[in-house]
Amino acid sequence: MIEAYFKNEEPVLEVAKQLKRSRQTIYTVYHFLKQGTTVYEYYRQYKENKTHCGRRSIVLPPDQREYVQNRVAQGWTLDVIVGRAAFPISCSARTLYRQFKKNQFDVKQLPMKGKRKPKGHKERRGKQTFKRTLLERASDYPNFQQEFGHLEGDTIVDVHHKSAIITLVERLSKVIITLKPEGRRATAIEKAMTEWLQKMPKNLFKFITFECGKEFSMWKSVSNTSDIALYFADPWTPSQRALNEHSNGLLRKDGLPKTMDFNQVDQAFVSAVASKRNHIPRKSLNYKTPLEVFMKYMDDDTLSSII
CATH class of the missing domain: 3.30.420.10 (Ribonuclease H-like superfamily/Ribonuclease H)
Structure with missing residues (x-):
């Protein structure tokens, strides 16, 4: 839509009011189009720039990675590894869970989670009546x-x-x-x-x-x-x-x-x-x-x- 307004030589202020965007956003696109490029090229450049935004991924030191993998192999959960603080880990438990989800550790299996039986399951085994309640x-x-x-x-x-x-x-x-x-x-x-x-x-x-x-x-x-x-x-x-x-x-x-x-x-x-x-x-x-x-x-x- 900005490209259509640009070709019709609409003022930036009017375009900003119509699209309910800041004038700086319209100015940026207008300036890019004045160089003879297309909106598709602008979008491609925008996506590339976004990849450089945000916090860099945390990479644990080798000794911390080895400690986490050994404890998980012994049955420790990730929140227990961080919470007990027996060995310093330079990230939170949630970050560790995300790293395991992305297969960044050699140990793939974490302690079980979720329901063991489907919702609505009904037990059909017999029952005894000689009990104390x-x-x-x-x-x-x-x-x-x-x-x-x-x-x-x-x-x-x-x-x-x-x-x-x-x-x-x-x-x-x-x-x-x-x-x-x-x-x-x-x-x-x-x-x-x-x-x-x-x-x-x-x-x-x-x-x-x-x-x-x-x-x-x-x-x-x-x-x-x-x-x-x-x-x-x-x-x-x-x-x-x-x-x-x-x-x-x-x-x-x-x-x-x-x-x-x-x-x-x-x-x-x-x-x-x-x-x-x-x-x-x-x-x-x-x-x-x-x-x-x-x-x-x-x-x-x-x-x-x-x-």
């Missing part, structure tokens, strides 16, 4: 969200659905505990849970909130033998045990995938997988590791018997 938990422990010693529990199964691993998460410190039962039936789960709880100091853990599954049908025996309260989330509501569900996903990623046969691993292996995750700082813990937070409530002898 979360309403009873709220009545028995009204301040449980601020207290140490409350666990969330579940099981993860292997590729053949013949064996399982019990996963427990302490809500306050987010420490993950893994137990390897002899099978996935209720009797095997009850035996593994009872043996582990018998090794713990009495009243160290106040209650456990389990997933509503039939593998926990012998919960009364566990509760009576170990003197610990057990509660069950509502059917089809994993959000009531969100921390445990998220921790299960991390364990799957760190060394217990769905394609593995759990009959081929022992307690030492599953404990090592949990230990790796317990040594990774968490943003929600003010960039401390779960073990560092857990240590505030435990002495060294008790800690070594649990993790």
